[in-house]
Amino acid sequence: MPILNKDMTLCISLAARPSNLGTRFHNFLYDELGLNFVYKAFTTDDIAGAIGGVRALGIRGCSVSMPFKEAVIPLVDAMEPSAEAIESVNTIVNDGGTLTASNTDYEAVEALLSEHDVDRAQSVLVRGSGGMAKAVVAAFRGAGFDDLTVLARNEAAGRALADKYGYRWVATDPAPGHAMLVNVTPLGMEGADASAQSFSDDHLAAASTVFDVVAFPSETPLIRAARQRDLAVISGAEVVALQAARQFERYTGVVPTRDQVERAAAFSRLPA
Numbered sequence: 440m441p442i443l444n445k446d447m448t449l450c451i452s453l454a455a456r457p458s459n460l461g462t463r464f465h466n467f468l469y470d471e472l473g474l475n476f477v478y479k480a481f482t483t484d485d486i487a488g489a490i491g492g493v494r495a496l497g498i499r500g501c502s503v504s505m506p507f508k509e510a511v512i513p514l515v516d517a518m519e520p521s522a523e524a525i526e527s528v529n530t531i532v533n534d535g536g537t538l539t540a541s542n543t544d545y546e547a548v549e550a551l552l553s554e555h556d557v558d559r560a561q562s563v564l565v566r567g568s569g570g571m572a573k574a575v576v577a578a579f580r581g582a583g584f585d586d587l588t589v590l591a592r593n594e595a596a597g598r599a600l601a602d603k604y605g606y607r608w609v610a611t612d613p614a615p616g617h618a619m620l621v622n623v624t625p626l627g628m629e630g631a632d633a634s635a636q637s638f639s640d641d642h643l644a645a646a647s648t649v650f651d652v653v654a655f656p657s658e659t660p661l662i663r664a665a666r667q668r669d670l671a672v673i674s675g676a677e678v679v680a681l682q683a684a685r686q687f688e689r690y691t692g693v694v695p696t697r698d699q700v701e702r703a704a705a706f707s708r709l710p711a
Contacts, residue, residue, distance in 0.1 A: 454504035567623030627659030
């Protein structure tokens, strides 16, 4: 990595609980490609002030995580379709003081559905109704899926999400039979829910494809169970890597190769 200097371009992330994931991913590629950039994670209790700083200080790029994805909308100048579609932002690019927002989570999910050649006619069951679920459900609608059910205990959030995109909502597990199962909850994530399998064995037995957006660990109980049944799998690790690569391209104007993205993603997951 270049020694810090006055001409170095700064990119940052803003999150309630910053991690090293984006910092490692972006700085790995800056070093690999010899770019005079540096990436640093921050948290804040003044999101308006932070975005004002992005504009005033010429910070080139800003990744946005919860709980700021909607709060930044009135603070930017333009919204790309990916952010408008779900009214949620995860990426801001500063072009000479003009801030443009996008959502590379949405883009990554839509791209992975195409890359894995997922059958648009199959029935889909999505568990979750939070911020990431908005990106996932909107991406399924954008990709042309018509048969989708949102499974969420929170009726207000679940019904609103389903209604927004013309889908169904249920509060409890429906009978097995959906061809594609999608987990957009913390179930299976490192921590208290690490051992939880977000869909039952009976649901897996009836499915052909499993998509778990949980990124840590990359092999969640759901993903392991799906692989044991030889089901098609899309992992959260793929989503995180692709959305970060889309951010990197916007910030730098450089498109990293698949190999570079995979190595940056592997580096970002190494223990601290």
